[in-house]
Amino acid sequence: MKEKKRLTAKEVAQLLGTSMVTVLRWAYQGKIPCKLKKDTYSFKKNEIIEWAKAHDLMVKKEDEKKVETHPEESVSLKKAIQQGGFIHNLEGSDIFSVLKNAVDKINFPEGTDRELVFNELINREEIASTGIGKGVAIPHPRTTLNLNLENPVIPVVFLKQPVDFNAVDGKDIFVLFFMFSPSTQIHLKVLSRLSICLRDKDFLSLLKNSAGENEILAKIEQIEKDLDHSE
Amino acid sequence: MSNDRPSTPNPMTNKTIKGLNTRIRAIFINLDPRFQSTIIGIIVGLFSGFAAVGLNYGLEELSHFLHQFHGRLYVVLFPMAGIILTVVVLKYIIKDFGGHGVPEVIYSVSIKGGALKFRSSFSKLIGSLITIASGGSAGPEAPVVISGAAIGSSIAGYFKSNERIRVAVAGSGAAAAIASIFNAPIAGIVFTMEVILGEWTFKDMLPVAISSVTGTIVSRLMKGNQIPFTHREFDVNINDIFATVGLAIAVAVFSVIFIKLLKWTSMTLDKLFKHVLFKALFGGLLVGAATLFFPYVKGEGYGLVRQLIAGKFSSVAALVLLLILMKMLATSLTLGSGGSGGVFAPSLLMGSLGGFFYFQLLTLVFPGANFTGAALFSLVGMAAMLSGTLHAPLTGIFLIVEITGGYDAILPLLLVSFLTSALVKLAEKHSIYHYELAKKGVLLRPRTDGRILSEIQPAELLETDLIPIHPEMVLKDLIPLVQKSRRNYFPVEDQKSGDFRGMVYFNDIKNYLFEPHLVNSIIVEEVMQSKITTVSLSDSVGDILNTFDTTNAWSLPVVENKKFLGLISKATMLDHYRKELKAQTEDY
Numbered sequence: 001m002k003e004k005k006r007l008t009a010k011e012v013a014q015l016l017g018t019s020m021v022t023v024l025r026w027a028y029q030g031k032i033p034c035k036l037k038k039d040t041y042s043f044k045k046n047e048i049i050e051w052a053k054a055h056d057l058m059v060k061k062e063d064e065k066k067v068e069t070h071p072e073e074s075v076s077l078k079k080a081i082q083q084g085g086f087i088h089n090l091e092g093s094d095i096f097s098v099l100k101n102a103v104d105k106i107n108f109p110e111g112t113d114r115e116l117v118f119n120e121l122i123n124r125e126e127i128a129s130t131g132i133g134k135g136v137a138i139p140h141p142r143t144t145l146n147l148n149l150e151n152p153v154i155p156v157v158f159l160k161q162p163v164d165f166n167a168v169d170g171k172d173i174f175v176l177f178f179m180f181s182p183s184t185q186i187h188l189k190v191l192s193r194l195s196i197c198l199r200d201k202d203f204l205s206l207l208k209n210s211a212g213e214n215e216i217l218a219k220i221e222q223i224e225k226d227l228d229h230s231e
Numbered sequence: 232m233s234n235d236r237p238s239t240p241n242p243m244t245n246k247t248i249k250g251l252n253t254r255i256r257a258i259f260i261n262l263d264p265r266f267q268s269t270i271i272g273i274i275v276g277l278f279s280g281f282a283a284v285g286l287n288y289g290l291e292e293l294s295h296f297l298h299q300f301h302g303r304l305y306v307v308l309f310p311m312a313g314i315i316l317t318v319v320v321l322k323y324i325i326k327d328f329g330g331h332g333v334p335e336v337i338y339s340v341s342i343k344g345g346a347l348k349f350r351s352s353f354s355k356l357i358g359s360l361i362t363i364a365s366g367g368s369a370g371p372e373a374p375v376v377i378s379g380a381a382i383g384s385s386i387a388g389y390f391k392s393n394e395r396i397r398v399a400v401a402g403s404g405a406a407a408a409i410a411s412i413f414n415a416p417i418a419g420i421v422f423t424m425e426v427i428l429g430e431w432t433f434k435d436m437l438p439v440a441i442s443s444v445t446g447t448i449v450s451r452l453m454k455g456n457q458i459p460f461t462h463r464e465f466d467v468n469i470n471d472i473f474a475t476v477g478l479a480i481a482v483a484v485f486s487v488i489f490i491k492l493l494k495w496t497s498m499t500l501d502k503l504f505k506h507v508l509f510k511a512l513f514g515g516l517l518v519g520a521a522t523l524f525f526p527y528v529k530g531e532g533y534g535l536v537r538q539l540i541a542g543k544f545s546s547v548a549a550l551v552l553l554l555i556l557m558k559m560l561a562t563s564l565t566l567g568s569g570g571s572g573g574v575f576a577p578s579l580l581m582g583s584l585g586g587f588f589y590f591q592l593l594t595l596v597f598p599g600a601n602f603t604g605a606a607l608f609s610l611v612g613m614a615a616m617l618s619g620t621l622h623a624p625l626t627g628i629f630l631i632v633e634i635t636g637g638y639d640a641i642l643p644l645l646l647v648s649f650l651t652s653a654l655v656k657l658a659e660k661h662s663i664y665h666y667e668l669a670k671k672g673v674l675l676r677p678r679t680d681g682r683i684l685s686e687i688q689p690a691e692l693l694e695t696d697l698i699p700i701h702p703e704m705v706l707k708d709l710i711p712l713v714q715k716s717r718r719n720y721f722p723v724e725d726q727k728s729g730d731f732r733g734m735v736y737f738n739d740i741k742n743y744l745f746e747p748h749l750v751n752s753i754i755v756e757e758v759m760q761s762k763i764t765t766v767s768l769s770d771s772v773g774d775i776l777n778t779f780d781t782t783n784a785w786s787l788p789v790v791e792n793k794k795f796l797g798l799i800s801k802a803t804m805l806d807h808y809r810k811e812l813k814a815q816t817e818d819y
Binding site: 131138188191199 | 680747753780781
């Protein structure tokens with residue numbers, strides 16, 4: 001036996017992109033096709049769709065209701081840094097040589113155009129310095145490079161000697177967090193997390209004293225845990 | 232649908248028109264609008280009256296002339312030659328081709344403020360003279376309607392009357408046409424209100440009434456106070472009234488068939504023949520063939536209608552049915568292949584034949600019953616057919632009452648007219664005049680959503696108090712701008728070219744503004760939305776609203792030649808919409 005499911009006012013409201021109260025009012029005023037049974041209005045889906053078409057009203061499609069343009073997924077700073085790896089004692093006396101040497105040393109996927117990466121980093125650096133203060137810099141390419149990334153990758157590079165990056169607070173840079181992300185959105189998310197980490201005094205001192213990689217990662221994990229819990 | 236506005240003449244060219252012209256104009260322009268419309272109404276009525284009488288006379292003389300050519304060959308070829316000639320004259324010589332008359336007038340009063348080309352005041356007259364006289368199946372009413380309307384529109388344009396008056400006098404032209412052709416002033420007024428204007432506003436009725444009366448006077452003076460169909464008295468009894476219900480059903484069916492046939496023929500002819508002359512040749516030939524076998528379908532058909540109303544027609548039911556269908560076909564072919572004329576007269580003929588046919592069926596089913604006679608049913612059938620094809624029940628009623636000179640048939644007339652139009656609307660949503668316009672989405676009745684939207688221009692909605700920013704700006708630089716601006720949106724423009732690159736929404740950046748690390752290291756390019764749907768000033772407001780619906784946005788940037796002009800927001804649109812609706816609502 002075929003079961004013809006009738007829609008409730010709430011479902012019709014969702015279908016038409018309006019409020020349930022409006023739909024109930026239309027039903028009472030006889031403007032919209034419906035059936036009244038025991039004080040409840042029910043509607044037939046294809047009647048509603050035809051009615052909407054005749055009145056030039058839009059009907060929300062099934063998938064439209066559920067899809068959000070960017071599903072909220074959380075990014076993990078720790079994972080990104082683990083993926084990127086650590087480099088210590090990088091040589092370089094100015095922005096150019098530092099970036100150049102870093103690009104050479106970083107473990108990019110096979111066939112990556114290092115020249116392009118370097119140019120993009122320089123391009124971004126020229127618009128505004130990525131030295132965000134307290135000796136930390138966050139170089140990243142100006143445009144999202146096609147590195148076939150699914151998740152962000154953040155190589156951490158400690159310099160042999162501090163270099164002037166024109167940072168906002170004027171301090172020389174001693175550590176760089178290179179940020180490679182699949183999209184600008186993800187880049188901003190990771191950046192936010194990193195910024196929160198940098199506000200932590202303990203984390204900063206770990207960095208300054210070139211602590212062990214595990215210690216640094218552990219600290220990041222802890223900060224991220226607190227963050228995820230409070231969200 | 233783009234915005235189509237008639238341009239007003241440049242006042243500077245007045246300087247070249249000297250003397251009487253300028254003085255007359257100046258006097259006129261300063262008159263009270265009601266006086267203005269009255270004067271134009273009189274002029275229009277005179278013109279339409281003469282046009283109607285003239286066309287009538289021309290048709291008589293020309294068909295008389297062509298009648299001397301006897302022989303089958305002529306019968307078949309004349310309609311074709313007529314249609315081809317019509318097409319040539321209208322398309323290439325006068326250059327006013329296309330449009331069947333009445334829909335053009337309706338379109339003009341809905342969207343173009345009553346603007347019609349001056350040449351339309353004579354082009355369709357000439358065209359239909361050729362088409363109908365040579366045997367094409369069409370009516371001489373529509374040409375007079377558009378002629379009257381066009382003259383009214385041109386005069387209103389010449390005196391630079393406002394749009395409201397222009398619409399009213401275009402309508403008056405239509406009223407005068409019907410009034411003078413049928414010696415039926417009320418029908419003329421009702422036709423204009425019911426069909427052309429689509430509304431009954433008493434303010435505008437003055438010029439319509441004046442021109443209707445004037446047209447009727449002209450017609451009476453020149454043709455005498457006669458009616459195209461002789462006055463007859465009918466003795467209507469109760470059986471007739473019941474029987475007319477069935478008539479409504481029968482005529483409703485005929486109306487639907489006619490409307491569908493008209494649409495289908497037009498569409499098919501367009502598909503088969505890309506070039507108008509070939510279409511005219513083929514269609515005309517078919518019309519000729521039809522008139523060869525069914526001479527009654529020739530021309531406008533008033534001769535047969537007179538016979539039917541006078542009760543002087545007799546035939547077999549099956550033949551009558553065939554005749555009705557052939558007339559439908561002949562009319563569809565004539566008009567579909569480029570002939571000039573209207574559907575009014577053919578509808579009258581079909582209706583009266585339909586009534587006759589129904590009566591024959593009735594006497595078959597109820598042989599002993601007492602009915603007044605076939606003539607009554609023919610008469611009522613006419614009103615019913617008009618009602619069904621034009622969706623104009625009142626016009627049908629008043630026309631029949633006025634042309635029979637009597638009130639006798641009013642009861643069946645009322646019943647049948649309204650019944651038929653209600654029944655037809657079940658199958659065909661739009662009348663013959665409206666379906667083309669509805670198809671193009673330009674059938675806009677006053678104070679409807681579509682009409683209001685068509686009147687608002689996007690430029691009226693543009694909001695420009697936004698502060699532009701560059702992609703290379705650091706977020707820190709935005710802080711003073713955020714403080715200064717009353718807006719939460721910032722358009723991003725390329726620093727060198729000024730091209731629009733995207734929008735920055737405050738909502739997206741507010742978290743970063745409070746992070747000292749981030750506010751210095753994030754640039755606009757990294758936070759802007761670059762894949763935004765934009766709209767243009769040349770889009771219609773209706774289209775812009777659809778864009779709002781599909782993108783779920785609350786405001787849309789307006790970009791022209793890659794440059795950002797401003798925003799259009801849904802909220803402001805509501806404000807404007809309400810104001811427009813209030814401005815359009817009648818004041819009494």
